[in-house]
Amino acid sequence: MKLPLDTILEGDCIAHLESLPAKSVDLVFADPPYNLQLGGELLRPDNSKVDGVDDAWDHFDSFREYDDFTRRWLAAARRVLKDDGALWVIGSYHNIFRVGAALQDLGFWMLNDIVWRKSNPMPNFRGTRFTNAHETLIWCAKSAESRYTFNYDAMKALNDDLQMRSDWTIPLCTGSERLKGAEGAKVHPTQKPEMLLFRVLMATTKPGDVVVDPFFGTGTTGAVAKKLGRHFIGMERDPDYIAAAKERIAKVRPVADLSLLATPSKRTEPRVPFGTVIERGLLEPGTVLYGGEKAKWTAKVRADGTLVTADHRGSIHKVGALVQNAPACNGWTFWRMKKGDEMVPIDSLRQQIRAELH
């Protein structure tokens, strides 16, 4: 049987996977429903409404139901993979642990878990948790014996000649890349950035390989596959998504020169919050800092990285400005600490941390 290359199969992915010949494809990339279990509506501080994912396809009645669904599509995906093939799944804390456990139970062999570190995530509007600023991908081979594809040198080249790490900083899919329908509404609630698929396909497929995406959505996998000279087979239930994906992929021109896809890092100096100095134990809470000529002002360091004086509390910059009655202040150079008989600016601690971050 010939594979339906570079096409989108409409309908349930499990049936379609079962219709493909066994051991016939090189890679599976899957972005399954996350089972978010959202509550009511959520408002921003400005009272605007957050457009959450409330689509029916993301709703499951129980973990058991989600597990059943997961194991069924994973088993079907494993069957169509070549023995040396591999699979990627993306998810969030709502579902990724269940997916990961299922992978292991089915005999997949984990190679890496990858953190997609979002440079511009949505904040936590109620101040109830840490900002949920990442998603997790799992990369696994069909089995522990698979001789999987990993383009080590391409990854190193993409990363300024340093080994590519397991955490990838990539922006959300926004702006002109984001598919919009009538009245500017997003076509798909969870469209992934092409940069993410670039990296996945560049790292773990060869030109001409066949990539199956069982939850094709609006076709990011297909668009990037075409661009990179890989074949795709998409599976998707929603005809509207399929239509948008077809139109999108038709516009894609394969790139001749793959080196154009390198994304050199910005090489910006890492921001070091003053709190890190405390957390690292370079200053103890309670330490006294001195500011101004002849140590005119003093302040005490708190465990949360703020300073206190008799009258003020806040960041090193804010308190520095307040005691001087100045509009602004660079706390790193204003405040000094005792070091033996000397007074040393606390900026030396930031230098030390930056050195460790390299």
Next chain:
Amino acid sequence: MKLPLDTILEGDCIAHLESLPAKSVDLVFADPPYNLQLGGELLRPDNSKVDGVDDAWDHFDSFREYDDFTRRWLAAARRVLKDDGALWVIGSYHNIFRVGAALQDLGFWMLNDIVWRKSNPMPNFRGTRFTNAHETLIWCAKSAESRYTFNYDAMKALNDDLQMRSDWTIPLCTGSERLKGAEGAKVHPTQKPEMLLFRVLMATTKPGDVVVDPFFGTGTTGAVAKKLGRHFIGMERDPDYIAAAKERIAKVRPVADLSLLATPSKRTEPRVPFGTVIERGLLEPGTVLYGGEKAKWTAKVRADGTLVTADHRGSIHKVGALVQNAPACNGWTFWRMKKGDEMVPIDSLRQQIRAELH
């Protein structure tokens, strides 16, 4: 029964957990073993860890054994947690997916998965995978109904007044912090950096809280707990680790001034009803308040602490929301009063009353 505070219990953690009273502790921090080995023994990973696979390996049986172990200690930990308590687990892709699924099955409620992004990870020497540059922590409440502790303001302060994200860049435990034995050998193969525990305990416990660490190792949790004015209960099977931990913790000096440990938050400040402002005579009934840009709306203060406009009557919050046609409104910041030529938010009156309450 009195809790064995600030001590280390030698032996298996499951037995010790079962010996503690139910619903008695505030937090569990766990760094469980994750290396699966034939023969049923669960060992910590060390530097000689082999990547290869034993062909006789039976995935399902081994995973099941690990799952059994995991569910037993998690269930025991859940029993000793207060209903509003929480639990942290740290792991890598070898085990964290199984742990995460078990957590959800046992009724824990996930709050965040946190990525410990290592600034100085060990490179992948063979160039076969992405550099494994992170570990994953899961923070979860005992149940979805738990009113868990999250010191939002302290986290924001630690991060230069930006919300703390779910990815934390922290160096490995090296240098003088790393416990060394005879001939400079590492005492423990996977000693965690104190900075990691600092953030965990600062974020999710209050001073005086009781923290249980069932896999205490060389006592990073205990050392940071003591420093931050929290109580710990450690559990550990290896007497050598216990000895090293005791020596280490004995040297730790707690932060003396408790006021340096807690970050004041608006949520914990005493509630001041607007009526108190009237009762105290800080505003006369009949005073006109102004809301919105350029004082778009006006309202009159009534003697009972409500406001009236032409169309509405109610609390400062309710009327503020009604005139704006908004779902909610903070009347303290929305409404302003005339003070000379200036317009001052009525929140200044609340500040005044709160100051007098001290």
Next chain:
DNA sequence: TGGGTGCGTGAATCCGTAA
């Protein structure tokens, strides 16, 4: 054309307490 400002928005398990 160019810089500055303002607005919209993204896979979100997003309140706590008293009556």
Next chain:
DNA sequence: CTTACGGATTCACGCACCC
């Protein structure tokens, strides 16, 4: 148990618009 209500809560970008 539910209901009511006080009042606390946002970061990084892309784009439109304006002078």
